[in-house]
Amino acid sequence: MIIKEQATVVKHTGSHYMLAQLPSWNLFPAVLRGKIRLKGTTATNPVAVGDVVTFEADVPDSAADGGYVEHLTLENPAAITSVHPRKNYIIRKSTNLSRQSHIIAANLDRAFIIATIDFPEIKLPFLDRLLVTCEVYNVPATIVLNKVDLYRESHAEMLEAFHEIYEGAGYPIIEVSALTGEGVDKLREACSGHVSLFSGVSGVGKSSLIKALDPSLDPKVGEISDVHLQGKHTTTFYEMYSLASGGFIVDTPGLRGFGLVDLKKEEIALYFPEMLRVSEDCRFAPCTHTHEPGCAVKEAVEAGEISYDRYSSYLGMLDEEGKYR
Ligand code: GDP
Ligand code: ZN
DSSP states (O other): OEEEEEEEEEEEOSSOEEEEOTTSOOOEEEEEOSOOOOTTOOBSOSSOBTOEEEEEEEOOGGGTTSOOGGGOOSSSOEEEEEEOOOSOEEEEOOSSSSSOBEEEEESOSEEEEEEOSTTTTOOHHHHHHHHHHHHHTTOOEEEEEOOHHHHTTTTHHHHHHHHHHHHHHTOOEEEOOTTTOTTHHHHHHHHTTSEEEEEOOTTSSHHHHHHHHOTTOOHHHHHHHHHHHHTTOSOOOOEEEEOTTSOEEEEOTTOOOBOOOSOOGGGGGGGSHHHHHHHTTSSSSSOOSSSOTTOHHHHHHHTTSSOHHHHHHHHHHHHHGGGGO
């Protein structure tokens, strides 16, 4: 008989999807039935990891009430018939400048942006860009500072300034060390019961951290085959992992940046929370916070209430905004 149920997409391999009925991790394969189109997106992938979908499947009558998953195989996959509206999503910057985009993941409870103050040295404009993207797409962001064992003492002042700026802007910070295990429990707790995106430039220890969270996971193993695949295809497939301690994470191997689409110049400052808060006092509206007289944002920067680094990231984004459209 034909059953009709809901599940979450946890993986896309190119030829098929893997679904699970979260929070249970009962993986089974599925394919798209017909053409599924979502209104208002130019995404190259109509179905992404994290999407909640309705599927139909042909299973023996005796299995229809439960235990049908074992009857769903690559020879008899479920058929995805519709994608439910997304609460949010994150897209990847297109490699060319076309308006096409690739949805990395949908329905995220939180994005953990893994960074290091040093080893490798933090690139603030890049971090700020990721944070803006999270604001634009409505994904709450937490900054995870990894490798604190290496720089907590040598960079104590920078670390303190970092906390002041980013916690001041409204972003929680978790200090961890995948090496010593410090802070890992706290991160594990923050992941529990949620679907989280893990992002960070290569070398910050994202894989080590995922492994520290759950030793049964080894993101680098997948990455090697992805690199192999990338030689032939330009698509990277993202995947959701189940943490033994509870919660699900979507790793983003090889991701250099998220993409911003449909963001106008005068909108960028709306996604810097500390600028947004003071901008209602600007004399002009809209105000680009650059040359306008009576600009409350510029005044706050001069008074040291808004970080000059954040403001300069903002100016950089205004300048380069064309690239992100
Ligand atoms: P990824 O590219 O972000 O996935 O980074 P990896 O997990 O491969 O780590 C990059 C390098 O940093 C490796 O040599 C790790 O052993 C090292 N590393 C990762 N986390 C820590 C940490 O907390 N402390 C120290 N000292 N080294 C770390
Ligand atoms: Zn202004």
